[in-house]
Amino acid sequence: MQIPVVRNVLEANEKMAAHVRARLNDRGILALNLISSPGAGKTTLLERTLTDLVSRFNMAVIEGDLQTDNDARRVAATGAQAVQINTEGGCHLDSNLVLSALEKINLEGLDILFIENVGNLVCPVEFDCGEDAKVAILSVAEGDDKPEKYPLLFHLAKAMIINKIDLLPYLDFDVQKACGFARRLNPDLSTFEVSCRTGQNLDLWYAWLEKMLADKKSGSALRT
Amino acid sequence: MQIPVVRNVLEANEKMAAHVRARLNDRGILALNLISSPGAGKTTLLERTLTDLVSRFNMAVIEGDLQTDNDARRVAATGAQAVQINTEGGCHLDSNLVLSALEKINLEGLDILFIENVGNLVCPVEFDCGEDAKVAILSVAEGDDKPEKYPLLFHLAKAMIINKIDLLPYLDFDVQKACGFARRLNPDLSTFEVSCRTGQNLDLWYAWLEKMLADKKSGSALRT
Numbered sequence: 001m002q003i004p005v006v007r008n009v010l011e012a013n014e015k016m017a018a019h020v021r022a023r024l025n026d027r028g029i030l031a032l033n034l035i036s037s038p039g040a041g042k043t044t045l046l047e048r049t050l051t052d053l054v055s056r057f058n059m060a061v062i063e064g065d066l067q068t069d070n071d072a073r074r075v076a077a078t079g080a081q082a083v084q085i086n087t088e089g090g091c092h093l094d095s096n097l098v099l100s101a102l103e104k105i106n107l108e109g110l111d112i113l114f115i116e117n118v119g120n121l122v123c124p125v126e127f128d129c130g131e132d133a134k135v136a137i138l139s140v141a142e143g144d145d146k147p148e149k150y151p152l153l154f155h156l157a158k159a160m161i162i163n164k165i166d167l168l169p170y171l172d173f174d175v176q177k178a179c180g181f182a183r184r185l186n187p188d189l190s191t192f193e194v195s196c197r198t199g200q201n202l203d204l205w206y207a208w209l210e211k212m213l214a215d216k217k218s219g220s221a222l223r224t
Numbered sequence: 225m226q227i228p229v230v231r232n233v234l235e236a237n238e239k240m241a242a243h244v245r246a247r248l249n250d251r252g253i254l255a256l257n258l259i260s261s262p263g264a265g266k267t268t269l270l271e272r273t274l275t276d277l278v279s280r281f282n283m284a285v286i287e288g289d290l291q292t293d294n295d296a297r298r299v300a301a302t303g304a305q306a307v308q309i310n311t312e313g314g315c316h317l318d319s320n321l322v323l324s325a326l327e328k329i330n331l332e333g334l335d336i337l338f339i340e341n342v343g344n345l346v347c348p349v350e351f352d353c354g355e356d357a358k359v360a361i362l363s364v365a366e367g368d369d370k371p372e373k374y375p376l377l378f379h380l381a382k383a384m385i386i387n388k389i390d391l392l393p394y395l396d397f398d399v400q401k402a403c404g405f406a407r408r409l410n411p412d413l414s415t416f417e418v419s420c421r422t423g424q425n426l427d428l429w430y431a432w433l434e435k436m437l438a439d440k441k442s443g444s445a446l447r448t
Binding site: 005037038039040065066067068070089091118119120121122123139141142143145146148149150151152164166167170171 | 229261262263264289290291292294313315342343344345346347363365366367369370372373374375376388390391394395
């Protein structure tokens with residue numbers, strides 16, 4: 001009995017995701033859905049990215065959380081547009097919530113929309129939010145076995161950011177092992193080993209963003 | 225349309241949880257449902273606990289994971305009975321899965337059953353697995369804001385284990401802040417600040433387990 005209901009929910013979500021995607025494609029806006037466990041560093045990654053790239057791109061953020069508007073406030077402090085969605089216990093964002101949040105964002109001249117999903121390595125993966133790509137963030141404190149144990153995200157993501165590498169000296173995390181698992185699931189995965197605390201290697205992530213945005217703009221130009 | 229379905233699922237789960245609970249109560253077995261984000265250290269806590277308390281208690285583990293039997297193998301290496309449940313993508317354990325796993329465990333003479341839930345700070349909280357208590361595990365690498373941002377678990381848990389305190393010198397985690405948030409949600413919460421890596425303060429957790437088990441056995445003796 002449960003399965004057809006789940007299927008209906010997912011189908012309804014995909015229809016709405018197509019609306020989100022159409023609206024963003026029309027304007028050549030790159031949309032990235034950031035997915036990770038709680039505390040892997042999504043918000044800190046955004047704070048850094050929004051601050052460091054403020055002069056190059058016009059960026060906005062949709063913040064998904066069960067409760068509080070802490071993250072939207074952190075992100076808005078960088079000067080970026082930020083909209084908080086509280087799911088009130090819901091374990092993921094869906095395209096309907098994202099569509100409502102879009103109403104509150106000025107899309108004029110926007111380059112990149114970041115969707116920071118609820119901290120959860122499982123449920124958000126199945127719900128298309130109309131993004132161009134999912135980005136997986138994995139903290140080295142979580143262990144190098146996570147791509148093997150939570151495979152769907154790493155299979156579907158276009159990029160994996162291994163964060164908090166400043167903690168590597170104090171942990172048994174094997175970067176090659178984590179990347180190996182992830183690349184077996186997804187040979188085209190782009191991987192970045194960064195510390196959002198120290199800023200190490202964030203330039204590589206920024207170059208990837210720039211490339212993704214250029215591809216999006218040229219694709220968008222072809223479509224129009 | 226979705227809400228009554230969810231309610232039916234939860235009601236069915238509660239009925240089955242009552243069966244699990246009755247079976248464990250009959251034998252005075254203490255059951256604890258361990259819930260945390262991915263990589264907070266549930267399995268390492270169990271490895272330590274099973275090893276350190278092997279001469280005092282007869283313990284078994286039900287391991288919940290989306291994929292792999294890595295954790296059951298780690299836990300079985302301590303000599304404890306271990307049963308792996310693979311949810312094949314499912315984001316939480318439920319009482320029906322636990323009931324099936326119980327069939328594979330010798331309950332005779334068992335003192336403590338640990339249920340290691342799927343790594344997820346949201347969904348497992350709503351599904352009673354027939355346990356006596358939920359135990360929340362929070363790694364200091366996740367940030368001290370997690371009780372505020374994921375309140376339901378910390379509201380319902382009987383104990384909170386703050387793990388990986390050996391990493392505190394390298395992080396901005398404020399233990400008092402995390403405990404303060406959690407205790408506002410749940411004034412009776414027992415809290416432990418431990419390192420499963422170094423073993424620091426695990427004796428306090430072991431004393432709590434012993435007390436919980438004694439209460440269970442005396443409650444069980446009253447019932448019979």
